[in-house]
Amino acid sequence: MQKLISKDAVMDNQWTLLKVATGPEILQAVPGRNFIVPFKFWKLYREELNDYGGNIAIWLNSDEDISEIGNALHSLPLIALNFPVFSDGRSYTNARELRQRYEYKGEVRAIGDVLRDQLYYMAQCGFDSFELRNDQDTDLCLNAFEDFSTNYQATIAEPTPLFRRR
Numbered sequence: 001m002q003k004l005i006s007k008d009a010v011m012d013n014q015w016t017l018l019k020v021a022t023g024p025e026i027l028q029a030v031p032g033r034n035f036i037v038p039f040k041f042w043k044l045y046r047e048e049l050n051d052y053g054g055n056i057a058i059w060l061n062s063d064e065d066i067s068e069i070g071n072a073l074h075s076l077p078l079i080a081l082n083f084p085v086f087s088d089g090r091s092y093t094n095a096r097e098l099r100q101r102y103e104y105k106g107e108v109r110a111i112g113d114v115l116r117d118q119l120y121y122m123a124q125c126g127f128d129s130f131e132l133r134n135d136q137d138t139d140l141c142l143n144a145f146e147d148f149s150t151n152y153q154a155t156i157a158e159p160t161p162l163f164r165r166r
Contacts, residue, residue: 003138005119006107006129008145010138013131015057015078017111024048036080036111039064046072059111062090066097073102081127083112092125099126099156119144124155 004013015034018026024045027035034055042049042058049056059080060066069076079098081091091110098104109129110122116136123145132141154161 003132003134003136003141004129005132005138005141008142010142011129015055015109017059017080017131024052027052027054036078036109039068043068060091060094062088062094066094066102073104074106076106078107078109079104080109080111080131083110083114083118086113086115086118088113092122095122095126096156116141116144120147124151124157126156 004011015036016030018035018037018041027033027049031052032054034057035052036057036059037049039058039060042056055077057076057078057080058069059082061082062084066073069079073079081094083091095108095110098108107129108127109131110118110127111131112133114122114130114132114136116132119130119141122130130141132138150162151158152162
């Protein structure tokens with residue numbers, strides 16, 4: 001099972017990441033479970049997913065556009081942003097856009113190649129849960145949020161830059 005940090009604590013993951021699917025019938029095999037489905041899958045089978053008994057969330061790859069979600073954005077309880085490799089930083093921008101531009105209030109989760117060194121910065125951009133890579137030590141990862149005592153620049157977590165706080 002993937003390790004999940006949410007709200008600065010290790011949590012049980014209540015969501016199943018659906019990585020490969022041919023159609024919405026796969027969801028009926030395990031009724032009532034909460035699924036995070038790929039954005040393309042969600043777009044193709046949106047009507048069928050409305051009838052599903054569990055919760056449905058989406059995950060966006062770093063090259064997919066948030067604006068394509070449209071009015072359904074605020075009805076989604078969770079949006080997962082994928083880091084295909086740790087060096088691909090586009091999901092940082094997507095998290096910040098979700099929080100600032102679209103005023104998304106639901107959970108924003110980092111998935112994929114998520115490493116300890118990124119956690120503090122991800123939290124500053126608006127992520128509030130982190131599905132860690134399997135080789136990451138959760139206890140060490142929890143300490144990542146204390147790596148820095150303050151930021152110079154404005155962030156989602158602290159919108160006032162340091163020079164305005166003095």
